[in-house]
Amino acid sequence: MPFKRYVEIGRVALINYGPEFGKLVVITDVIDQNRALVDFPEQERRVVNFKRLAITDFKVDIKRHAVxxxxxxxxxxxxxxxxxxxxxxxQKLAKQAAKAATTDFDRYKATVAKAKKARAVRKVLNGLKKTAAPKKK
Known part of the structure; x- marks a missing residue:
């Protein structure tokens, strides 16, 4: 299966390691086979190793070293x-970030809600089992 995500000028990437973990960047120049110059409007332009980049499907149309x-x-x-x-x-990254931001009380409330739902499902299921069970002679 051929590659669809190439390292190229304008390719959007996600930083997958380090202090900028989870931030989107745009490749503005390829320095060598290991590093790229990346930039994003709210961030400073910097050199990042390809091992720290996850290439996305998105690409913007820009020139090299775009302002x-x-x-x-x-x-x-x-x-x-x-x-x-x-x-x-x-969506997966947003879900992970939301889960990481939960407090102990939020986790407790989720556990209680899960147990309450499981009890309701078990009650209905046991009722169905009783009505569907054949009568013994």
């Missing part, structure tokens, strides 16, 4: 951030 104004316009035109958030990958 922030052009990058911001291209991202707004392509609506990349919203498309990524709507993708299954973005």
């Amino acid at each position: 922030k104004k052009d990058l911001k316009k291209a991202l707004a035109d392509a609506d990349v951030v919203a498309k990524f958030a709507a993708s299954s990958w973005g």
Whole structure:
């Protein structure tokens, strides 16, 4: 099966390791076979190793070393951030972030709700089993 995600100028990537974990960036230049120059409107331009990047399906149309104004316009035109958030990958990351932000009390409430639901399901199931069971002679 051929590759669909290539490292190229304008390719949107996700940082998968380090202090910027989970942030989207755009590849603005390829330095060598191991590193790329990445940028995003709210972040500073920096060099990142390819091992720390996860390439996405999204691409914006920019030139090499695009200035922030052009990058911001291209991202707004392509609506990349919203498309990524709507993708299954973005939803999975949002779900992980929400779970990591829960408190002990939130986890307790979820456990109680799960147990309550399980009791209701078990009660209905046992009732169905009683009515469906054949009578013994």
